[in-house]
Amino acid sequence: MDKESFFNDVYEVAKLIPEGRVTSYGAIAAYLGVKRSARVVGWAMNGAVSQHEVPAHRVVNRVGLLTGKNHFQSPNRMKELLEAEGVKVEKDQVVNFKKHFWDPMVELGL
């Protein structure tokens, strides 16, 4: 993998997130081997918004809070997209986050 693949890898993992499921920045970072760089994952997702192939709305922080909703086209866009996939969102927070949580480490089998 090239060094530039970091952002690309983040996109790849995000693309693998099934509908109705959500994951955290830290989980993706950990899967990529840079678990302490969760912030960088968030930065990568910033560019992912342009990549409409990447469901950035399925990526939230470790508590299930839609911290990045402010970076979308519309702050309400993220919530709508999630609810459209069956993910309940209340007060900018994913309901039953643990239940909808999709861990790449487990799901992808590391």
Next chain:
DNA sequence: CCCTTGACGCGTT
């Protein structure tokens, strides 16, 4: 080249 900011996470208080 140095300083500040930011879609995070974890340890301590």
Next chain:
DNA sequence: GAACGCGCCAAGG
């Protein structure tokens, strides 16, 4: 158990 602070990494000014 909630609130606060520190640490990590990259980008922008």
